[in-house]
Amino acid sequence: MTYALWPEYSVVIGVFVTMIAVMVFNRRSIQAYWVGLATIVVSGIITIADWSSKSLPVALYGHAVTVDAFSLVVNGLVLVAAAGALMIGWNDKRYGPDFPVLVLLALLGMMVLGLANNFVVLFIGIELLSLPLYILAASRGTGESGEAGLKYLLLGAFSSGILLFGLALLYGASGTLVFTHLDPAHMILPLAGAGLALTVVGLVFKLGIVPFHMWIPDVYEGSPLPVTTYMAFGTKVGAAAILMRFLFFGFSLDAGWWGPALGYLAVLTMVVGNLLALAQKDLKRLLAYSGIANAGYLLVGISAHNMFGARALLFYLLPYGLAVLAAFAVIQFVAGERDSLSLDDLTGLAYRSPWLAAFLTVAMLSLAGIPLTGGFVGKFYLIQAALFANQPGLAIGLVVGAMVGLAAYVRPLQRAFSKAAGESSEPIRWPVAGSIVLVVAVVATIGLGVYPAPVVHIVNHSAAFYWLH
Amino acid sequence: MIGFVILAIIALGGGIGVIVARQPVHSALFLIMNILALAIFYILLSAEFLAAAQVIVYAGAIMVLFLFVVTLLTAGKDDREPKENLAGQRLTAGILAVLVGGGLAVVGVLYPSRAIGLGLPHNFGNLRGMGVTLWGPDFIYLAAVALMLLTAAVGVLVLNRPRRQVKPAPRLEERES
Structure with missing residues (x-):
């Protein structure tokens, strides 16, 4: 029981050790990366140990945080995201020595979001997640990177303000800070409604739901590649986790207040995100719009508001994240010294490097939701949840969005398999760490599509959280 | 009042x-x-x-x-503002802001919160009360905020690092979509 928070504590210790490693060794040293990776591994081992211990769930610090199967699954997902981002940017001279430190700090914020059961922890988690990402987005030092950092900072501060306003109104309406003590039946309705609306807007902003998605393409495009990977996977996990936890813990009995609104936003997001992805020429922007569309899929799981929805959301996060890791690793390899990749740069990839083209194909097909990949199983569960919740509109929106999305994801593949006009350029380098991420992500994507049972078992166990409190 | x-x-x-x-x-x-x-x-x-x-x-x-x-x-910098591309956005934003703010104010005045009537805890608002809360039950928040400040300090180091000269990307014009 006393070990419940050690995954987070070990990351805090890891942050300090990594900073000391940066300071003691040469600034351009690899030790900080090793310490960061070791921290992630240790935290993962403690998370698994917590999972198998019988003492969960526990509420600590006066119900401020809840450690249960849900928070441990979120821990696992964000640890995968952090490890992937760290290894894709492994010892890259472009990102500076502070890269592992900031990755670990953002990781801590994401883990805190999985635990939160209190408005203060929610806000601290959001800020702890966002602050390092603002810095990481601007860390490249080019004009675009600076623009991305500034845009993210300004819009992030704006959304934090809205979130804080909403939390204050909710506190005024209910008189408590703890999610599980919120009692919608005894709240002052207009005040609580305004507070709930503002809070959900603040959270949905971080998730990147249309119409609060404007910042995502520019920030994803300007940020360094590993940071974009981290934002596309980790931030979405954290924001989806806290949104689900907040609504299911605090307002599970009054789903009529928020369910329909989130449902309409989900359909809008799925359709608009995929449609805009069709028009993109830059792969990072394409994946940014794909991230928006996938946030819409995640919102289906929340607005379905049943156990199936919670399970489907938790499951879908994993294949989505693995496909993102694989796709960004391929982009990183092909882009080489540059930091972005247009669709034209992919032309003839299948002839330059057949394996990379094959891996990119798996990632794109998983994002599109083709059978035998994890993305198909995830979408299958989401549609099932929407139908069990008697919301066929959500299922129809998801299918329409996925069909439009398929066209968007096939475009880069079409370029990759077409013959290049000129002579082939220099061969593509495969960095070791990035290759590990790529191979593991691709194998896991196919594995999830062929044999999803173990992961389904885990998410089934963890999605029952809001019945237990 | x-x-x-x-x-x-x-x-x-x-x-x-x-x-x-x-x-x-x-x-x-x-x-x-x-x-x-x-x-x-x-x-x-x-x-x-x-x-x-x-x-x-x-x-x-x-x-x-x-x-x-x-x-x-x-000192001595030109303080003219850059030209706006989107006409009328200030007016629209101002009207929307006044409407939203006014709406929230009306809600707040018409439905005062219940917590107002609860009375204040012992030592509320003075140094002792703050210290007992921050170093007692709420210490975990204090630690988390300390980590946030640490992040900000790291950020100052990262963002003030001398820049390598990178030539601007030619793609900046075609990026609006």
């Missing part, structure tokens, strides 16, 4: 002044006006220590630093 209204008008005026003022120095002075009004709000809410901290830390230390930076960096 009258005191509240007067203070609210001062605070709002300060806030509007910050974004309307042409000179950065005037913006900073308006911000001080806003901060002082907030400090008096804290006193009305019987949070004396927060009021004192607000005046000393914000109006005192941070704003002085701010004024120094503003006077050092912007």
